[in-house]
Amino acid sequence: MxxxxxxxxxxxxxxxxxxxxxxxxxxxxxxxxxxxxxxxxxxxxxxxxDAARGLEPLPIPFNNGVDSKPYAYFLYTPFSLTARSSSTAQPWGCSLDRPPGPAWPRPTLDGFPSAVCGCACSADECGGPECACVDANADAAGLGAEGGMGSLMECGGGCACGPSCGNRRTQRGVAVQLRVVRHLQKGWGLHAAEALGRGQFVCEYAGEFLTTEEARKRQRLYDELASAGKLSPALIVIREHLPSGKACLRVNIDATKVGNVARFINHSCDGGNLQPVLVRNSGSLLPRLCFFAARDLVEGEELAFSYGDARLRPKGLPCFVEA
Ligand SMILES: C[S@@+](CC[C@H](N)C(=O)[O-])C[C@H]1O[C@@H](n2cnc3c(N)ncnc32)[C@H](O)[C@@H]1O
Structure with missing residues (x-):
């Protein structure tokens, strides 16, 4: 031409x-x-x-010193969506300036207006003794019991406080520096690109909320594709237990095709360095899975957690623990 x-x-x-x-x-x-x-x-x-295509407060670059893949392709969402509301196409790699971070307020997924449920505090009062949205059971770091899944309550869509409220620390997107690094045997993995302190919020596990029927259907397909080496599935199943030990709530989040950077977090056989925490916003039925630094982390460290019985790694595939 x-x-x-x-x-x-x-x-x-x-x-x-x-x-x-x-x-x-x-x-x-x-x-x-x-x-x-x-x-x-x-x-x-x-x-x-930028894996986050401008939808998080900071860009999250891919880094590949292993093979020729420049990036992993998926649709990005900073927060979970119902499968029906997620799109099937999204531009990525435009030359225009990055738009600002995640939109506020975040969508409510429960199908009920949450305006009747929430605290009446002003933003700088939230979290005090009068605030109805404080989790009395969270430990000093706000992460819950060590080793298991923590739990935390935050202000929600019906609260009078705004986005700057201190009791919304998991609702402002990924505000720490991260990068997605290619590994020889595990594919992509998520790494800290700066030092992080214990208890610092890293990211939410965002994707499509699925019914259990749809999750089982997709899991069968993913297991087949993963066994043939054609896919790295990122469908996670969270079970919230009653004190009696019986499962009472099952939440299925699929970040395989639509998700955020948490879809790159690999499994660690020794528990990992991330603390998974179920965060519930005031007035919201569905909990969100969020990750906090379980200890102080140095720049460059791979972030990992134990998938446990979450079916993220199809049965029969080897577990690699290289750095
Ligand atoms: C949620 S994805 C993690 C990101 C993935 N490595 C990628 O390239 O997209 C889960 C998949 O990563 C791989 N994986 C995660 N942890 C692993 C480990 N410790 N050893 C081997 N493969 C692992 C498995 O293929 C698993 O199904």
């Missing part, structure tokens, strides 16, 4: 279209002409620079 005017028209259109394409189609488009090849490689570079 010799004509500079034609070439610039192709580049302009490419800027609009290419960010919508999945990797295979992007690669195919790149073979069409030189202008498209240049635009496609710019899209690839921008994708590799």
């Amino acid at each position: 010799g004509n500079p005017a034609t070439s610039s028209a192709v580049t302009e259109s490419a800027e609009l279209v290419l960010p919508w394409l999945p990797p295979q189609d992007l690669a195919a488009a790149a073979t069409a002409c030189r202008a498209l090849r240049a635009s496609a490689s710019a899209v690839t570079a921008r994708r590799a620079a």
Whole structure:
């Protein structure tokens, strides 16, 4: 394509279209002409620079010193959605400036207006003795019992306080520096890109909320694809137990196709360095799974937790613990 005017028209259109394409189609488009090849490689570079595609407060880059994969492809959501409300396409790698972080307020998923339920504190009063949204059972770090799943209560959509409230520390997106690093045997993994203090909030496990029937159906398919090495499934099942030990609530979150950076957290056989915590917003029925630093972490450390009986790693696959 010799004509500079034609070439610039192709580049302009490419800027609009290419960010919508999945990797295979992007690669195919790149073979069409030189202008498209240049635009496609710019899209690839921008994708590799931010797994969160501008939807978190800080970019989360991919880092691959192992093979030629520049990034992992999935649709990004900073918070969980019902499967019905999640989209099937999303642009990624546009040349426009990043939009601001997650939208406020976050959607309520329970189907009921939560305006009747919540505290009446102003933002700087929340968390005090008068606040109805304080979890009296959380320990000093707010993480609950060591070793198991912690629990925490935060202000919700019906509370009078706003986004800056101190009792919403898991609701402002991923505010610590992270990167997604390629490993030889485990695929991608999530790493701290700065030192983190014990108890610091890292990220929520966001994805599609599924019914148990849909989760079982997808799990069967994922197990098959994973056994053939064609997929890294990220469907997690959380069971909230009564003190009697009987399961009382099952929450299925699938981050395989629509999710956030937590989908890159690998399994650790020794418990890992992340503390999983079930966070419930005032007035909200469904808990959210959030991860906090279980101890002080150094820059570069891989973040991991024990999948336990969560069916994230299909049976029969080996567990690697390389750094
Ligand atoms: C939630 S994903 C984690 C991110 C994944 N490594 C990737 O590349 O997208 C879970 C999958 O990662 C792999 N995985 C996680 N922890 C592992 C480990 N310790 N050893 C081997 N594979 C692991 C398994 O394929 C598992 O199904």
